[in-house]
Amino acid sequence: MVKLKDIAEVVGVSVATVSKALSRSHEISIEMTERIHKIANEMGYIANSQARSLKTNRSYNVGVVYVDNSRAGLKHEYFSTMLGSIQENLRMKGYDFTFISNVVGQTKHTLLSHARYRRCDGVIIVTADFEDKEVLELIESDMSVVTIDHIFDNRTAIMSDNSVGLGRIVDYIYKQGHRKIAFIHGELTTVTKERLQSFHQALQKLNLEVKPDYIKQGYYHLPKHSGLATRDLLNLDDRPTCIIYPDDYSFMGGMSEIEKHGLKIPEDISVVGYDGIYLSRILRPILTTYIQDSDEIGKQAALKLIEQIEHPKDYKVEVVTVNGKLQQGSTVKKLD
Incomplete structure (x- = not known):
């Protein structure tokens, strides 16, 4: 050896x-x-991880909370890229990670008790119901915690620029000549609330009417619901000229419904996605979308948690914003 x-x-x-x-x-x-x-x-x-653990009083294991309501699991490209980045950056610093849940086999745990059971040095909350009592228990504990896309006063948060991203999308659509802009949003998470607020603010800034009929409920990463919302929008007497979708994958449901109506993108209806996953670049026409840097989000989450674990006395809570960029694509028609 x-x-x-x-x-x-x-x-x-x-x-x-x-x-x-x-x-x-x-x-x-x-x-x-x-x-x-x-x-x-x-x-x-x-x-010799056991010897290292005894010397430093750390397990070099990090817990990851990933609650995926769409049940896509690691097939969800946006989050799988983020999780891959977390894993790689932890590995480079000598840490492993374990998924944390409230059920292990036949045993019921809280998120905190499972993290302690696995001897986690800290936890990254990638996605979850941030109002859930088990999440709040974890946040209020003495465990090192970093959250993604949700801010608590006492915890470091890594944030994608949701407000900025939606604002840039609306501004781009407006400059292409569109005035009838619809928004199919995801379930009412913190991210959705930020995007909805930004959508309203962007329209008001451009002196455009916020039409309630143009705002529809959908779900992230579930095309069926975006398809149904698209059907409702296309059946309006005064239908929108452009539709913004919750994410690129959900847009697939909208695309199917648009085709069923005998319409073409962008000739008859313009569309915009969100996230900037690989799918958006191989579709034809190339999808106009906002690319979120999920790799950098994962990296920052890992590094900030390690910093908190290894330097607890000097560590300061902060909000780290990771900027994205607009992929103009070819799905927004320029109107006269």
Whole structure:
């Protein structure tokens, strides 16, 4: 079995330097740290996690709460990219992650008790009902916690720019000549509330009427509901010229309904998605959408949690906003 001493002899440094580098201590330069990690991997070094845990009083395991109402699981591209980023950035810092739920086999847990059962050093809440009592119990506990797309006063939050994103979409649609803009939103989460508020504000700023008939309830990542909402919009006597969808995947239901009505995109009706998943770039015409940087969101969540775990006395709660960008695509017709 490869030991720290073996790595130290190959690199030509002390055992202490190797140990600090493998723990990614700030005392060792980035260049030396990467060199030692590379050589350790090549030599097949496997860290003794039990010994490291005893020394630092940490498990190097992070809990992840991921409650997916659409039941898409890891097939949900936006969240799977985010979770992949969380995993990779934790791994680079020597941490693993475990999904946390309130049921394990036949045993009922709270989110907090499951996190403690798994000896988690901290928890990242990717998506959940943030008003649920178990989530609130976790937030009020002494556990290190980072949330995504929801702000608590006592916790660091990583936020996508939902308000800015929806505003940019409306502004772009308006500049293309559209005045009848509909919005099919997701279930009433914090994210949805932000987007709805931004939608209203953007229309008011442009002196456009906010028509109640143009705002419909849908669900994230569930095309069927967006299809039904699209049907209602297309059956209006004064139908919209452009429809904004909850996300790119939900738009598929809208596209199907538009085709059933014998209409073409964007010749007869314009459409816009949200998230910027790979699907939006391979559709023809290319979907106009707002690309959220889910990879960066995951990275920031992982790094901020590790910072909180490893430097609790110096850690300051903050809100980190990750900006996205508009993908103009070809699904919004320019009106005269």
